[in-house]
Amino acid sequence: MARIVMKFGGTSVADLDRIRNVAQRVKREVEAGNEVAVVVSAMAGATNQLVKWCSDLSPLHDAREYDVVVATGEQVTIGLLAIALQTIGVDARSWQGWQIPIVTDAAHGKARVESIDGTLLIERMREGQVPVIAGFQGLEPGRNRITTLGRGGSDLSAVAVAAAVKADRCDIYTDVDGVYTTDPRIVPRAKKLERISYEEMLELASVGAKVLQTRSVELAMKQRVRVQVLSSFEDKPGSLVVDEDEIVEQPIVSGIAYSRDEAKVTLRRVPDRPGIAAHVFGPMAAANLNVDMIVQNIGADGTTDMTFTVGRADLPRAKDLLEKQRADIGYEALVTDAEVAKISVVGIGMRTHAGVASTMFKALADKGINIQVISTSEIKVSVLIPVDYTELAVRALHTAYGLDGPEAPTRNEG
Amino acid sequence: MARIVMKFGGTSVADLDRIRNVAQRVKREVEAGNEVAVVVSAMAGATNQLVKWCSDLSPLHDAREYDVVVATGEQVTIGLLAIALQTIGVDARSWQGWQIPIVTDAAHGKARVESIDGTLLIERMREGQVPVIAGFQGLEPGRNRITTLGRGGSDLSAVAVAAAVKADRCDIYTDVDGVYTTDPRIVPRAKKLERISYEEMLELASVGAKVLQTRSVELAMKQRVRVQVLSSFEDKPGSLVVDEDEIVEQPIVSGIAYSRDEAKVTLRRVPDRPGIAAHVFGPMAAANLNVDMIVQNIGADGTTDMTFTVGRADLPRAKDLLEKQRADIGYEALVTDAEVAKISVVGIGMRTHAGVASTMFKALADKGINIQVISTSEIKVSVLIPVDYTELAVRALHTAYGLDGPEAPTRNEG
Numbered sequence: 037m038a039r040i041v042m043k044f045g046g047t048s049v050a051d052l053d054r055i056r057n058v059a060q061r062v063k064r065e066v067e068a069g070n071e072v073a074v075v076v077s078a079m080a081g082a083t084n085q086l087v088k089w090c091s092d093l094s095p096l097h098d099a100r101e102y103d104v105v106v107a108t109g110e111q112v113t114i115g116l117l118a119i120a121l122q123t124i125g126v127d128a129r130s131w132q133g134w135q136i137p138i139v140t141d142a143a144h145g146k147a148r149v150e151s152i153d154g155t156l157l158i159e160r161m162r163e164g165q166v167p168v169i170a171g172f173q174g175l176e177p178g179r180n181r182i183t184t185l186g187r188g189g190s191d192l193s194a195v196a197v198a199a200a201v202k203a204d205r206c207d208i209y210t211d212v213d214g215v216y217t218t219d220p221r222i223v224p225r226a227k228k229l230e231r232i233s234y235e236e237m238l239e240l241a242s243v244g245a246k247v248l249q250t251r252s253v254e255l256a257m258k259q260r261v262r263v264q265v266l267s268s269f270e271d272k273p274g275s276l277v278v279d280e281d282e283i284v285e286q287p288i289v290s291g292i293a294y295s296r297d298e299a300k301v302t303l304r305r306v307p308d309r310p311g312i313a314a315h316v317f318g319p320m321a322a323a324n325l326n327v328d329m330i331v332q333n334i335g336a337d338g339t340t341d342m343t344f345t346v347g348r349a350d351l352p353r354a355k356d357l358l359e360k361q362r363a364d365i366g367y368e369a370l371v372t373d374a375e376v377a378k379i380s381v382v383g384i385g386m387r388t389h390a391g392v393a394s395t396m397f398k399a400l401a402d403k404g405i406n407i408q409v410i411s412t413s414e415i416k417v418s419v420l421i422p423v424d425y426t427e428l429a430v431r432a433l434h435t436a437y438g439l440d441g442p443e444a445p446t447r448n449e450g
Numbered sequence: 451m452a453r454i455v456m457k458f459g460g461t462s463v464a465d466l467d468r469i470r471n472v473a474q475r476v477k478r479e480v481e482a483g484n485e486v487a488v489v490v491s492a493m494a495g496a497t498n499q500l501v502k503w504c505s506d507l508s509p510l511h512d513a514r515e516y517d518v519v520v521a522t523g524e525q526v527t528i529g530l531l532a533i534a535l536q537t538i539g540v541d542a543r544s545w546q547g548w549q550i551p552i553v554t555d556a557a558h559g560k561a562r563v564e565s566i567d568g569t570l571l572i573e574r575m576r577e578g579q580v581p582v583i584a585g586f587q588g589l590e591p592g593r594n595r596i597t598t599l600g601r602g603g604s605d606l607s608a609v610a611v612a613a614a615v616k617a618d619r620c621d622i623y624t625d626v627d628g629v630y631t632t633d634p635r636i637v638p639r640a641k642k643l644e645r646i647s648y649e650e651m652l653e654l655a656s657v658g659a660k661v662l663q664t665r666s667v668e669l670a671m672k673q674r675v676r677v678q679v680l681s682s683f684e685d686k687p688g689s690l691v692v693d694e695d696e697i698v699e700q701p702i703v704s705g706i707a708y709s710r711d712e713a714k715v716t717l718r719r720v721p722d723r724p725g726i727a728a729h730v731f732g733p734m735a736a737a738n739l740n741v742d743m744i745v746q747n748i749g750a751d752g753t754t755d756m757t758f759t760v761g762r763a764d765l766p767r768a769k770d771l772l773e774k775q776r777a778d779i780g781y782e783a784l785v786t787d788a789e790v791a792k793i794s795v796v797g798i799g800m801r802t803h804a805g806v807a808s809t810m811f812k813a814l815a816d817k818g819i820n821i822q823v824i825s826t827s828e829i830k831v832s833v834l835i836p837v838d839y840t841e842l843a844v845r846a847l848h849t850a851y852g853l854d855g856p857e858a859p860t861r862n863e864g
Contacts, residue, residue, distance in 0.1 A: 052506055089526075090529070092466055093466060093470070093530060093533045093534050093537060094536070094537040097533045097536075097537075101532040101533045104532070104544050105525070105533075107525075108525045111518060111519070111522045114518060115504070115516070115517075115518035115519035116504070116507060116515075116519060118512065118515040118518070119504060119507045119512060119519075120507050122508070122512055123507060123508040123511075129514075129515075132518070132596075135595075180549055
């Protein structure tokens with residue numbers, strides 16, 4: 037017997053048939069002798085409609101009222117799923133964020149979970165009842181008002197609930213059937229990973245493998261919640277995201293990620309004096325512009341070239357800001373390039389193995405791909421390359437690190 | 451300065467434009483120096499969709515989960531209206547039933563309001579904020595679960611809130627602009643009543659004038675809440691439902707109501723012995739069959755003919771039940787007729803005036819309309835006639851009691 041939190045996203049509960057299907061899945065876990073709690077999102081499309089109404093009334097709407105409106109999406113789903121479960125003989129009851137309560141801070145629209153009292157939920161699960169919990173929402177207790185956690189927050193709810201009820205596992209049902217060594221649309225021979233560490237998942241999530249929301253992986257890591265990613269539509273095991281101690285055979289490289297969402301900015305011939313980096317990046321941080329990769333080469337003439345990446349959507353704002361700061365910073369030229377892709381090689385085995393980066397550089401060189409920027413972390417090597425070479429680079433690296441599976445796996449393209 | 455509760459139904463908040471329109475109306479009351487609270491229904495159509503989902507999943511769904519689902523309709527509206535009000539510079543905040551709380555009993559799907567704590571609402575109104583309150587919903591405090599008051603319950607919410615905040619008036623905005631002496635679709639010269647007593651409104655509501663829900667009129671009468679019925683779409687005074695002491699010039703007859711929702715049942719040659727009525731009506735009450743008009747004529751031979759009306763939709767069940775009880779009751783024949791209409795003349799002035807009934811009988815006789823059953827109460831005379839004569843009878847009585855206005859009033863046909 038295990039205690040399991042099952043989480044189903046919007047496409048898994050998009051209509052009554054799918055809700056009935058989810059109920060059957062839950063029933064199977066219950067009949068296997070497990071204690072089960074379920075966390076659900078709004079029916080696909082529902083949240084978008086609710087958000088649109090708020091925006092149409094006022095682009096600058098009160099976030100507290102926005103939360104009142106959008107939280108209804110999940111409320112509808114929990115009631116319907118509870119009915120669907122009862123109809124097939126499973127004892128179930130719905131729980132809204134304020135009823136548990138899932139206590140959050142007061143940052144309406146993007147609240148952070150502060151605490152969840154699992155007592156009542158555990159009590160009900162022990163009695164054989166399935167709590168059906170609204171994802172995405174919480175309660176700001178000071179003013180007794182509904183909060184929401186921001187888009188994709190249902191994954192976060194599920195992990196937080198799993199921690200609160202001390203679940204053995206948090207199963208995230210989604211439209212892919214697990215975490216792959218890379219995007220199978222680019223590399224058909226990508227393999228599903230049976231196990232992956234939190235740290236790797238975090239790097240993969242933040243560099244473009246959109247299986248799990250970054251904040252929910254962070255929380256799982258912090259609270260040591262074992263997370264399984266699996267398919268809503270097929271009945272087979274998924275990928276388990278766990279502590280690295282649980283991974284017996286640690287591969288050097290677990291996966292190849294890519295992102296086309298960044299743009300490169302270069303400041304040419306910046307005077308090479310102490311504090312110049314703070315001078316460049318301070319105003320950008322103040323303007324809420326996230327900077328990712330940063331490299332700086334010292335030239336011979338007392339100047340330096342400084343290159344970094346920003347979110348592609350932020351490029352116009354970044355350019356504008358830097359042009360205004362030109363005299364202040366004292367650079368000679370501002371060069372930007374949105375036609376870049378970031379390719380990352382991720383693996384906890386890197387910590388103890390040398391040569392991972394050089395394998396990467398060689399594989400790319402062999403295909404004639406020029407590397408523009410390099411940055412490394414403990415478990416990741418990232419390079420910036422021309423965007424047109426994205427697929428070629430991903431495939432070359434997948435092969436170079438021996439990740440190719442024997443053949444194209446059968447999978448569900450969500 | 452007055453304290454006013456404004457209530458807007460589903461058609462008044464059917465889309466964003468109408469919600470903006472409601473916001474303007476509220477703003478005008480605020481700018482006139484009043485303290486205002488608003489009670490709203492779900493956007494027209496929303497509740498039907500939510501109810502259908504529950505019914506499709508299971509005709510016998512859990513009423514507690516049904517309430518979770520359908521209560522979202524009002525929750526959406528309060529958030530949107532609060533945003534719309536803020537956008538035009540009116541300080542507003544939404545309130546769900548559980549936040550106030552509006553405490554109800556545990557009869558999910560048709561709960562009764564037990565108490566409303568008006569303290570917080572009054573506090574906010576004094577500070578100049580407009581509470582935007584979800585109609586139709588409440589909280590069952592024992593289990594901390596959402597309840598709903600049953601269809602049309604938003605009127606009830608509005609009256610209950612008005613009582614709780616000691617409002618000077620509860621304005622019910624609807625798709626008609628007031629209470630008329632009769633249905634203006636039948637009598638174009640029907641007049642809008644400036645004032646009508648609770649008792650009269652109650653008789654008119656229960657006999658087919660569907661302007662206000664019966665339970666909300668009962669509550670208004672009990673709590674002495676002055677209710678105004680007025681149009682959402684036009685800007686003019688409506689009809690005031692008040693204590694009869696507030697009506698200076700009491701007309702003998704205030705209005706003519708009709709209902710085509712009843713059917714007549716006659717038991718011929720029932721043995722005339724003590725307790726026979728209980729014998730007939732006991733089992734019907736037990737089967738939840740509402741009986742309305744009852745007349746009994748004693749015959750010469752120790753038998754009696756017993757006639758009564760039931761809801762037309764209940765007629766098959768009533769027939770079935772009575773046929774099974776035939777030996778027990780000992781009647782000779784069961785005759786039913788669904789082709790009947792009930793016409794009622796209502797007025798508090800009747801108490802002190804004779805001749806109201808005979809005016810009615812004469813007016814109908816003059817048109818050759820046969821009266822099948824008569825029943826009277828302190829402020830009402832009702833007759834059952836063949837359904838084809840409904841319009842003719844209503845028009846004849848409207849004229850006979852001098853209710854015709856000078857010409858067809860301009861009005862909004864909802």
